[in-house]
Amino acid sequence: MVKDDFIIKTTNLTKSYGPHVALNKLNLSVPHGATGLLGPNGAGKSTFLKTILGLIQTTEGEGTVLGLDIRTQGDQIRSRIGYMPEYDSLNPDMEAIHQVRYSGELLGMNPTIALSRAHEALQYVGLGEQRYRTIGSYSTGMKQATKLACALIHDPELIIADEPSNGLDITARNYMIETLTNTVLTGNRSVLMASHLMDDVERVCDNFILLHKGKLAAQGRIEDLKAFDxxxxxxxxxxxxxxxxxxxxxxxxxxxxxxxxxxxxxxxxxxxxxxxxxxxxxxxxxxxxxxEASLEDLFLSIMENLGYDVKSSEDLLASPVQARKVDAPEHMGGGSA
Ligand SMILES: Nc1ncnc2c1ncn2[C@@H]1O[C@H](COP(=O)(O)OP(=O)(O)OP(=O)(O)O)[C@@H](O)[C@H]1O
Ligand SMILES: [Mg+2]
Structure with a gap:
């Protein structure tokens, strides 16, 4: 693939859950490299990721991932990317090595190859020593690392990670961020990571996309934005x-x-x-x-420009209840929550 091709493109991508519009006519182009998908609770980050993976049907609009159609080629997309979901997708009774091997088999890998790749992937995410323990005995950090190993089993060119450092303590979080950064820099892979932690996005990513209420609030290179502000x-x-x-x-x-x-x-x-x-x-x-503004400041100033009264992303994103309080002003169609 040509280097400057976009790895993900969407046109008017819309997803409604009944009357609720979770993604509203998104026109996005994601370049190679690392991109952070930012936005408060309920912005539509996870919905966006699931839609481009073909895991949920679009309501309207279209898109491609690595040139494949998200509406009809979901299977092929999922075999070429590594997806680390937001939810706990692991079986607590399984040993990590077999969980990771199994995710390779689900992608159609031959069992012997899947097993040898599972050893490598667990080593890579820092669980080499603990790979024969059952997942139920793992800490949150170890579970997140196992999810990443599952996503890396087939050595995908694009890793899509939904809140990879969610719930992790400082050490585990740093390790996760370093692993993702290495995957981009040394492994020459692309990463699209949804996160509400500006700091993590700033450490891993060159580009960002900011969603709010299912709409594109801002998009670009982190560096350009910082210079601008x-x-x-x-x-x-x-x-x-x-x-x-x-x-x-x-x-x-x-x-x-x-x-x-x-x-x-x-x-x-x-x-x-x-x-x-x-x-x-x-x-x-x-x-x-x-x-020089941090990404955190930029986020706040963008939200302020959009007419939201926000103190910090921590306040905004700490809990869904709090996020609902920071709703759109009435003249912008909000105030309903
Ligand atoms: N299966 C579903 N059925 C109905 N509504 C849904 C469903 N999944 C998500 N939503 C709604 O769609 C909107 C976007 O949700 P989504 O999970 O994509 O947001 P998010 O940005 O990932 O949030 P978070 O930061 O909390 O993970 C929210 O208002 C949510 O309540
Ligand atoms: Mg989410």
Whole structure:
């Protein structure tokens, strides 16, 4: 396959559960490499993944994965990709080695090859020593690693992982993130991972897709977005309000929290405009530094632009109950939950 081909493409992809529209006319193109699928609870991340794998039927629209039609070639798609589902897909009574071997056999691998690949895959995810233990005795981290081994058994070119670090402690989470990163960098494989942990996405991925309420909220390269959203942070002593007004009058984008302000760094001379405004209004700037937005900040600013009152992604994503509170304003068709 040509390197710059898109591995996943969808056109007007729509999925409704009865009257509920979970995916709303999605037009997406996912490039090679690692892509993070972000969005709050109920955004449609898992539905999107299941739809492109042909596991659930689309309501409208179409798409391809590795050039295969998601409506008619689901079997072929699933044999070429590795899928790590969100739910616990493992049999607690099975030894990990046999669970992984079995998932290879389900993909049509010959049992001997499946078994030898299962050893390799478990070794790769860090479970070499524990591979003969039953899954019921495993920690959450070990279960997630087993799910990843199942997804890697046939050495797929694309790994689709739904919340791979969900419920993991720091050590297990770091290990999972490193394994995924290695798979992309050393293994030269593509990864599409759904996550609500900005940090994980930032560590593994170059690209991101942000879904909200089944719609595409933003998409692009993480690097480009971060460069775009550069800000200068200043700490002001005396005259903060006057300075804020003066800068806004000069056309600068200002976000203020008390004496700390962040000014969008959109033009070369932003710093000198800030200094001139401060001199004009007699405000003292105590500290000034360039501030590069984290993915977390970007997520918040995108959500804010969409009209959502969000404190942090942790708040937003901590629990479905909380996510429902952060609903769309009424004028945008929300407020129903
Ligand atoms: N089988 C189903 N039947 C009815 N509604 C469903 C079904 N599966 C998902 N939904 C609804 O579709 C929407 C999208 O759900 P989905 O699980 O895709 O979101 P998500 O982004 O993966 O969320 P999370 O972060 O909680 O995993 C939600 O409103 C959900 O309640
Ligand atoms: Mg999900």
């Amino acid at each position: 550069r800000e200068i942070e200043i700490h002001v002593w005396g005259g903060a309000s006057r300075l804020e007004e003066a800068m806004i009058a000069q056309g600068l984008g200002v976000r203020r929290e008390g004496r700390v302000m962040r000014i969008l760094h959109e033009q070369e001379d932003t710093t000198s405009i800030i200094m001139r405004c401060a001199a004009d209004v007699g405000a003292q700037i105590r500290r000034m530094h360039e501030y």
